[in-house]
Amino acid sequence: MKHSSGILDNKSLGNVVSELKENIAAGCTLSMVSALFSLYAYDELKRELAKINNFRLLVPSLNDEESFLNNLHGNNLDRRLRNRLDVARIARECSEWLKQKCEVRPLPSSVHQNLIHLAHANNGEHLAIVGSSTFTTDGLGIVPSEAHHMNTCFRNSEEAHSLIKWFDELWDSGRKSDDFGDILQEALALIYSDKTPQQVYFLTLFNIFRDFIGELDEDKIIKTQTGIKSTQVRQKLYKFQRDGVLGAIDKIERYNGCIIADSVGLGKTFEALAIIKYYELRNDRVLVLCPKKLRENWTLYTVNDKRNIMASDRFNYDVLNHTDLTRLRGMSGEINLETLNWGNYDLIVIDESHNFRNNPARKDDSLTRYSKLMNDIIKAGVKTKVLMLSATPVNNRMNDLKNQVAFIVEAKDEALKSNGIASIEQTLKMAQTRFNTWLSLDGSQRTTESLLETLNFDYFKLLDLLTIARSRKHIEKYYDMSEIGKFPERLRPVNIKTDIDTERRFPALESINRDI
Structure with missing residues (x-):
């Protein structure tokens, strides 16, 4: 054993675990201050730790027991050790050892240094290590780490005794x-x-869907101080519509946009109005883009009109037609297109967004609705969030969806890389290829189940991230229909066959065809 003090950095100047292995002797006592405790660190030292008579563990800043207990499993640097799949054995052995030789005390206040102290080490003297290292694999230098640890090892009994x-x-x-x-x-x-197999099954489900658990917690998603809960539009929504609003706001805040693709008749417009009101209450400027024939559906809620059932909410968004995007001058309602600041909208709502499913390339670089929307509104000026409404976001091919998603991610193909989608284009391209393969199957094999098995997983991941799509059957299955009422049933078609010549002035078609 060395008798001079020294530095342990878990790299070139030596590591803590080697010092402990060298100096732990039979009958010694171990005292430790450490905010973390790892089973894998114990496993590395279990032969040496079995020799000690007594172990005192002081855990500082223990205001969050859950965090301390979660670290028993180690951290991301312990992946190689976890892959041995023997954590159950280690936990059982550690439990027995702690019962026999350990006393643990929590310390509410923080301690800025960790300490490992050995009394009656190999040479009968005291040894102390004080510094940044916790009782973890990277803290002791068992596994390589990019962290810069600094520990002082006091091998002099007098110095160690003071500690x-x-x-x-x-x-x-x-x-x-x-x-x-x-x-x-x-x-x-x-x-x-x-x-039990059931516990394993539930744990598997949890890890698959952990990102979505609690995603509709209203208090976590919306800022209630805005007063959105007291607005008339929100109070008019059914439960499934309120859930749609929450989900859309969550996606807009996380990913900058959302596509609401609920079936026709489920109230996408009312859901969009509630979302618009939420952002208006945050003093955001909102633009609604809609087909010309639907313009009055939106402008109605911004004017003093008897038909405006939400007049008390005082909506103040702008409304433009899809066709206005390619107009350079003139008026659209009360908006002067020549002087309009297109890039100054915080939120844009696109009704019937499938009308933007194509991004046509033109040789003369002339203005298209798609390019105007992308370059002059979404990419220009302030950061613009996007809400799209369409019952049919995909009409013919996956490229339809890609062009609409591009508005949300500002045409950045790798925008969702951190969410498990390396390339939006490649994800949809693969989905299209697999869909074409499914189409080529025989009728008996071309089922919904086989399609779900055929499509790539990241395609569904993309849909989960950016879209909300529900049918009437979905609502009937998962919501209380006593609040909503029964959806109207579609009547069976009645075929009516009429004669072309009811007054019998012309010969029958059969005779004309025979004469010809």
Whole structure:
């Protein structure tokens, strides 16, 4: 054993785990201040730790027990160790060792240094290591880490003895409670206990859908201080429509846009009005783009009109026609297109967005509705969020969807890379290829189930991220229909056959055809 103090950086100047392995001797006592405790760190030192008589663990800043317990499994640097799939064995052995030799005390206040102290080490003297390292694999230098650790190893018994006095003072100020020790043992038991097939199944489902759990928590999604809950438009919505509004706002805030593709008749316009009102209450400027024939459907709610059932909400959005995008001058309602600041809208709502499913290329670089919308509104000026409404976002091919998604991501193909979609174009291209393969199957094989199995997973991921699409059957299955009422049933078609010549002035077609 060296007798001089030194630096341990878990790199070229030595690591903590080697120092402990060298100096832990039979009958010694171990005292430790560490905010984290890893099972894999224990497993690396279990032979040495079995020799000690007593282990005191002081956990500082223990205001979040869940965080401490979650770190029992290690961190992302322990992937290689996790892949051995022996954490249950380690947890069971660690539990027994802690029961026999360990006392744990939580310390509510923080401690800026971690400490490992050995009393009666190999040479009978004290040894102390104080610094940044916690009792984890990267903290002890068991696995490589990019972190820059700085620890001082005091091999002089007198220096180390002064540190144990400091530890004793902290230990005495800690809470004497068996509760945390019991909680720690319960956490370890949860790791090493046998799991039923049902538990494994539920855990698998949780990890698949964990990103979507709680996504419709209203208090987390919307800023209630805006007063959106007291607006007339929100109060008129059914439960399924309110869920649609929440989901759309969540997607708009996360990914900059959303496509509401609910079936015809489910109230996409009312959902959009509630979303518009939410952003208006945040002082955002809103533009609605709609086909000319639907213009009055939108302008009605912005004027003082008896038919405006939401007059008290005082909507103040602008409305333009799709055709106005290629007009350079003139008036559209009360808006002067020549002087309009196209790039100053915070939110744009596109009704019947499937009209923008094509992005035609022109040799003369002349203005198209698509290019105007993309370049002068979405990409220009302030950051623009996008809400699209369409019952049929995909008409003929997946490229229809790609061109509409481009508005949300500002034509950046890798915009959703962090969400598991490396390339939007390639995802939709693969989906189109697989869809074509499905179309070529025999009629008996061309089923909905086979289509779902054929399409690539990242295609469904893309739909989950950016779209909300529900049918009447979906609403009937998952919502209380007593609030909504029964959807009207479509009557069976009645075929009416009439004669061309009811007054019998012309010969029958059969005789004319025979004469010809």
